[in-house]
Amino acid sequence: MNHPECKDIVNVILPAVRASIAETMRKKYGYKQEEIARHIGVVQVAVSKYLGGKHSEEIESLKNYIIEHKLNEEIVRKLVAGGPSKITDTEIDALCEKLVAVDLA
Numbered sequence: 001m002n003h004p005e006c007k008d009i010v011n012v013i014l015p016a017v018r019a020s021i022a023e024t025m026r027k028k029y030g031y032k033q034e035e036i037a038r039h040i041g042v043v044q045v046a047v048s049k050y051l052g053g054k055h056s057e058e059i060e061s062l063k064n065y066i067i068e069h070k071l072n073e074e075i076v077r078k079l080v081a082g083g084p085s086k087i088t089d090t091e092i093d094a095l096c097e098k099l100v101a102v103d104l105a
Helices: 004-030 033-040 044-052 057-068 073-080 089-099
Strands: none
Touching: 004 033, 004 044, 004 057, 004 073, 004 089, 033 044, 057 089, 073 089
């Protein structure tokens, strides 16, 4: 996934980031779907899809990579520690920068 195009960011990277955060908040901290949705800036139905694995294999693979390498840990830690009520564009951008070099093929 070197040098992702805009469509890659919108269709793969951002959903994988959100799915990884949702899964970590649910499994590690016991957050409910509504709470997760509020923190990551999506509707509850989207969180249900993220947690239910209702997305492409590419998103699932990248989500697992993010979780395995704990690339979302800082964001999750801030959210559950009472930091900003919502994930910020800056935090998403920083994580996306880390993922640009990842080649999952």
